Amino acid sequence: MIKKIVLLLVILALASCSSSKPAIATTKKAAAVQARTAATKRNNPAKPIGKNYPSTNNKTEVIQSTSKTVVTSDLINNYILQYQEIAVGNMKTYGIPASIILAQGILESGAGRGDLALEANNHFGIKCHKDWLGESVRHDDDSAQECFRKYPQASESYRDHALFLVGKKRYESLFTYEKDDYKAWAKGLRACGYATDPKYPDKLISYIERYNLHQYDCQVTGKNYVPINTSAPTRSSSSVAYSDPKINMNPYDPNLYEVQKGDTLYSISKKFNLLVEDLKRKNNLTDNAISIGQRLKVK
Numbered sequence: 001m002i003k004k005i006v007l008l009l010v011i012l013a014l015a016s017c018s019s020s021k022p023a024i025a026t027t028k029k030a031a032a033v034q035a036r037t038a039a040t041k042r043n044n045p046a047k048p049i050g051k052n053y054p055s056t057n058n059k060t061e062v063i064q065s066t067s068k069t070v071v072t073s074d075l076i077n078n079y080i081l082q083y084q085e086i087a088v089g090n091m092k093t094y095g096i097p098a099s100i101i102l103a104q105g106i107l108e109s110g111a112g113r114g115d116l117a118l119e120a121n122n123h124f125g126i127k128c129h130k131d132w133l134g135e136s137v138r139h140d141d142d143s144a145q146e147c148f149r150k151y152p153q154a155s156e157s158y159r160d161h162a163l164f165l166v167g168k169k170r171y172e173s174l175f176t177y178e179k180d181d182y183k184a185w186a187k188g189l190r191a192c193g194y195a196t197d198p199k200y201p202d203k204l205i206s207y208i209e210r211y212n213l214h215q216y217d218c219q220v221t222g223k224n225y226v227p228i229n230t231s232a233p234t235r236s237s238s239s240v241a242y243s244d245p246k247i248n249m250n251p252y253d254p255n256l257y258e259v260q261k262g263d264t265l266y267s268i269s270k271k272f273n274l275l276v277e278d279l280k281r282k283n284n285l286t287d288n289a290i291s292i293g294q295r296l297k298v299k
Contacts, residue, residue, distance in 0.1 A: 069110025076211060079111040082294045083123075084216055086158045091220050094162040095175055098216035099182045100189070101161070103207040107200075112154075112293060115139065120150035121293065124161040153258050154293035180217035182208050259294040272298040 063069045080102055087098035087105075108125040109117035116122040120137045128136050128147035135150040151157045165171045171192050177184040186201040186208075194200070208214055209228045218225035257268060265288050269276045279285075282297040290296070 063107060063110045063114070069114045071111045071113055075113065076106055076111045076207075078291070079106060079109075080211060080213070082112070082291070083154070083158065085295070086155060088216050088219055090158060090162045091179065091217065094166050095179055096162055096165060097179055097182050097185055098220065099180075099208045099213035100185045100204065101158070102211075102213050102216065103182075103186070103204040104161070104189075105158070106207050106211075107203055112291065116148055117154070118292070120148060121154045121157050122148055122151060123154055123157045124164075126157075126160065126164055155258060155295070180214070180221050180223065182214060182217065255297060255299040256295045257298045259290050259292055259296065261292055263290065263292075264288070265290060268296065268298070274298065 058072045058074045060070060060072050063071055083102060083105060084098070087101040090096060090101055091098040105112075105123045108114075109123040112118075112123065116125060116137070116139060119139075120135075122137075126149050128149055132147075132149055136147050137150050138145040139148050140146070149157075149160065151160065165174065171189075171194075174185060174188045174192065177188060183201075183205055186204040189195065189204070190198070190200045197203070212225075212227050212229055215225045215227070217223075257272070259268070265276050265279055265285075268274075268290075269279045272279075276288075279296065279298070280288075
């Protein structure tokens with residue numbers, strides 16, 4: 001009786017081992033198919049469900065100004081969308097090309113993601129100088145812990161940038177150039193001492209031409225604009241929100257609200273008695289992403 005029980009246990013153990021082994025192809029053709037399938041799985045692993053993979057068109061680059069900032073083309077386009085109206089308004093008021101204003105903003109602030117932009121709302125790398133009476137922060141640049149201007153909001157940085165160029169004698173020659181001659185302005189800024197980087201003009205021109213920023217100059221001058229980069233947003237693109245640039249003549253326009261730290265679309269909609277969807281529609285937003293300093297239409 002004991003022998004029968006032992007024999008039964010041995011048979012059950014053998015059956016269990018054989019069932020845990022992977023299936024083996026019994027013909028050469030089946031073996032080949034099995035090998036190809038295994039190779040495909042190794043070379044093309046399944047992507048986790050729900051993970052967002054970046055678009056191949058959303059290129060990454062490093063902007064080196066007062067800080068080293070990694071950005072994507074989408075972030076730069078969003079930055080342009082946020083500040084193009086202020087740039088157009090400043091061009092009308094002060095005669096500085098909107099394309100130059102936006103290109104400098106992108107370069108000096110790392111498209112709004114650089115240290116000075118986040119810490120001090122300083123989008124143009126403007127240092128304190130002797131005549132600055134406002135708040136300031138310390139930041140390493142040409143020398144350690146230099147004094148940089150701090151602003152309560154990004155729009156004040158844009159306004160101060162215009163007043164800085166208009167009010168400093170060394171920049172007088174810039175205003176002898178045509179308003180829409182962005183190449184002359186880019187080279188002139190370097191010659192007047194705005195930046196020490198010898199490639200500064202080339203960098204500004206590159207942003208202007210890659211992102212079609214000259215269209216905003218033409219918006220003011222009334223000239224026809226021919227896109228240089230057909231893949232970048234232009235005035236006719238539905239992905240870019242355009243409105244009357246006159247509203248930016250007053251940075252405190254009650255129709256606009258500047259996004260502050262901690263704001264969400266929901267909190268802003270409650271503040272102005274709006275539905276979130278109405279707020280998104282007014283500003284041509286396709287999702288709920290907003291950033292500090294962004295100006296939203298609320299009325």
